[in-house]
Amino acid sequence: MAYLKTIKIAILDLYNGIENQGMRCIREILNQFSDLNHLELKIDEFDVRQKIEIPSLNYDIYISTGGPGSPIESKGEEWDNKYFEWLHGVETFNSNPQNVVKKKIFLICHSFQLVCREYKVALVSKRKSTSFGVFPIHAFHSALQEPVFEGLNDPFYAVDSRDYQVTEPNHAVLQGLGASILAIEKARPHVPLERAIMAIRFNENMIGCQFHPEADATGMLLHLQTPEKKQSVIDNYGFDKWESMINQLNDPDKIMFTYSHILPNFLMRAVKSLVNEPLQIA
Numbered sequence: 001m002a003y004l005k006t007i008k009i010a011i012l013d014l015y016n017g018i019e020n021q022g023m024r025c026i027r028e029i030l031n032q033f034s035d036l037n038h039l040e041l042k043i044d045e046f047d048v049r050q051k052i053e054i055p056s057l058n059y060d061i062y063i064s065t066g067g068p069g070s071p072i073e074s075k076g077e078e079w080d081n082k083y084f085e086w087l088h089g090v091e092t093f094n095s096n097p098q099n100v101v102k103k104k105i106f107l108i109c110h111s112f113q114l115v116c117r118e119y120k121v122a123l124v125s126k127r128k129s130t131s132f133g134v135f136p137i138h139a140f141h142s143a144l145q146e147p148v149f150e151g152l153n154d155p156f157y158a159v160d161s162r163d164y165q166v167t168e169p170n171h172a173v174l175q176g177l178g179a180s181i182l183a184i185e186k187a188r189p190h191v192p193l194e195r196a197i198m199a200i201r202f203n204e205n206m207i208g209c210q211f212h213p214e215a216d217a218t219g220m221l222l223h224l225q226t227p228e229k230k231q232s233v234i235d236n237y238g239f240d241k242w243e244s245m246i247n248q249l250n251d252p253d254k255i256m257f258t259y260s261h262i263l264p265n266f267l268m269r270a271v272k273s274l275v276n277e278p279l280q281i282a
Helices: 023-036 080-097 109-121 141-145 173-176 217-225 227-236 240-250 257-258 262-271
Strands: 007-013 040-049 061-064 104-108 123-139 155-165 181-187 199-202 208-209
Touching: 007 023, 007 181, 023 040, 023 262, 040 173, 061 262, 080 109, 104 109, 104 240, 104 262, 109 123, 109 155, 109 199, 109 208, 123 199, 123 227, 123 240, 123 262, 155 199, 173 199, 181 208, 199 262, 217 227, 217 240, 217 257
Parallel strands: 007 040, 007 061, 061 104, 104 208
Antiparallel strands: 123 155, 123 181, 181 199, 199 208
16 A cells, blocks of 8 residues: 555653553554554654653654553643643644644543643542443444544443543533543443543544553453452452453453454544555454
8 A cells, every 4th residue: 555654653651660551552553553554654652751751743643541640630740741732732733724734642541531631621530449340331422423433332342440530521611622522431320420421522633532442352361361460450359350351351342342443443534644545444
């Protein structure tokens, strides 16, 4: 397949040096996408929190990861300030009509929570308990027109791992931004708690989600079945939670379905203006 240029992608690593599966999964999705479409991708990684590394505006696509800790308490820290200098720099670039080809951003979990805090689109707060496992996500009516969600079932399933949540949307702010809520947590009418917002289209160039669309079943299964991780999950959440995750990861209609749609859909649409032939989704 012919292409017009090398596509430059920056991964903003917010894991703060903590062992994780997210970076491996993102790398694999990018490699699969590159191989499938015969595209040359230049991928650079930036350790935002440990080394305060921030990408320049010379990239076409930015993927900002999940990570540990509070998305509230970091406000004012050097890395947090630099992160939003970068984000607002991208926004300024995209708002310039002379820049015909816009830069695209995908936000995952911790990054999503940070941006919700910065934009004041909703309340970001600590959960009563950790959300950890494979859960159904319900698409909002606005997701019907969302190309990144194209092909997903309703509900679709995703890995969720977070101590914080985004709830109580500020509809006036969302409307002012031209933003739309795309998905929420599973509806539980018997539980007197507001459902978390699980995905938002912030503007035509930036989308984010509070779950982990990059999680792959094979890698997660291997990871959860290592003696150390298995014991950690059992100690923290119980054997039933560990067993439930193993069973759901083995279901091809759940995690792998989400893995093969959301980020590949985002990448396909992000780069289609840079190539001169149609792209494919794995």
